[in-house]
Amino acid sequence: MDDLFSDAVAQLLRDLSTPDAVRAMEAGGDHRTLWQAIEQAGFADALVPEAQGGAGLALHEVFGVLSLCGTHALPVPLGETVLARGWLARAGVAAPSGSTVFAEAEAGNGELVCPLVRTGRVADQVLVARGGAVRLLPVATAQALPAGFVLDVALRWPAQAWEAGTPVQGDAKALHLLQAVLYAAQLAGALRAAFDRTLAYANERQQFGRPIGKFQAIQHQLAVMAEHVFAARTAAQLGCRATDLVPEALHVAIAKARTSEAALEVAGMAHAIHGAIGFTAEFDLQLYTRRLHAWRQAAGSESYWHGVAGRRHLDSGEALVLDTIRAATELA
Template sequence: MNTKENDLFADAAREVLNAQCTPAVVRAIEAGGRDAAATQALWAQLEAIGLPDALLSENQGGSGLGLGQVFGVLEQCGAHALPLPLAETMVARALLAQSGTACGAGSIAFAQGQALADGSWHCPLVRQGALAEAVLVQTPSAWRLLKVDQAHRSDHADVHDAALTWSSAQVHAAPVVAVDAELQVRNLQAAVTAAQMAGALLQVFQRTLQYANDRQQFGRSIGKFQAIQHQLAVMSEHVFAARMAAQLGCSGDGVRPDRLRVATAKARCSEATLIVAELAHAIHGAIGFTEEYDLQLFTRRLHAWRQTAGSEAYWHAVAGEALLAHEGMTLDMVRRITDVAAAH
């Protein structure tokens, strides 16, 4: 799969999301939840162009792609504030297919859970659990694919998220997903989240740049003022550094990302979120915080994604432990992380 072919998938995602995932649709999905007509219509469009199955092999009805080859698709999800777990579904369906587990149609979220004393499984936070149809749950002892409508649900502050608990009977009736012991749902979720953050960060920067050029103050656009230009320059630096790191996090073939590359990607994107969102709202002023203005659709998601699968503090610790355990020059480890060709 060459770069030109990869771009075709990103272009297809951009085209359908431009038409079907407008800010008005995003708001309708947030208001209506999983059963809203807007939710079902948008998901049907994503299924129609085959994006949820892109990581499946061609023999299984997919396109045989790896995470690195769908980075552009994941980026477009963030750039359009897609309120549905397409990225997680793509990876989950690939894992389920590889394990021989049937999953059927519908969206799938990721979660880490805990097995309680009575045999039930509890997930205190399922990102987009209020919108997904199923959750691929990892506990220390097993992975299972569990249906959201069978769970006891408690809402979170973010309308997309939920705390979910399945009874012992529901857990035992659900299929066990056979994966290798070293695979961690946190790594998978962090990799695809960083890619979406990269798209949202670029969107926030572009919207802020446009606003600075359009907004007039004292007879000229505010983008002409040196202080604003400095803020935009800082935003640009963080946005494009985060995008490069996110690409590293998804680099390689298959759907099992390198943990150290994921640590680099998620930490850098989470760091960038704090600075880029702060500067974007500073330049926009009060209007940027209003519900009617679209900027908050992206910055709100970025703050949620910053904590998803671990914030920068968690992933800095992962990178630090790897560095302390590394024998040899630090530069050798940096080269291994950044040498994309070695991942193919």
């Protein structure tokens, strides 16, 4: 079921989330056509139980879908909406139509302020965590200002907007785990896309009468990139290992730490092999490496999740870190 689901998503994204389409939407072009195609196909309801009209998949079964969002540099929040609708369904809240993203609020001079809402520029609703509570708020009623990545915004609502929002039961800490595992999966997809394009470029670019991929120094860099890409994918899959929705914190820590670590290394080597051309707006590589840098820090960078993993090890009572890692990665 999950393979069929992922294959269907992949076909749609190959047709509608092309590099040229991504550029157009990042520049402010219409994103509604793409979102409507996704929503009409039912992909956003992958984690919603069948009794509520969804596909009834578990988190580990949608890893392929979440990864594809990175593989195709998807400029609309499909991954966020998949997780948000699954969360809302389990909280007994009917999910509104349109896309939903995540954010954390902070106090701000009588306003409700979310300083960085990932993909908020093209979202319809936001699941806002404030303290230990979570509420669903509409983007249309907020003031939006540019922030971070080109599709990110800072949102400001009047103070009364919080009380007017829809209360959503659930632990805000668990919601943060979902955000982290989402970005880990998307990083895995973007890492693979950056590697594939770099490998193709190395086999096409001629220097001194032969492809640069024939030179040992380039081959070494490609080998190191491949190691990071496939280790990151394995870690991201571990992060999604959950029978229902919320994964175990140590699995998430391993996933996000390893994928964020790989993002820096792979982006750097990809641009080194491409030379100056990789940074240009006309070249596709930057669509993926910009996302690698943005998602690396989203929901906590590798240093944050290394700390989480370290505390989990200390709490486990295991004498060796290796024993903790073995226990966490043991196949069921």
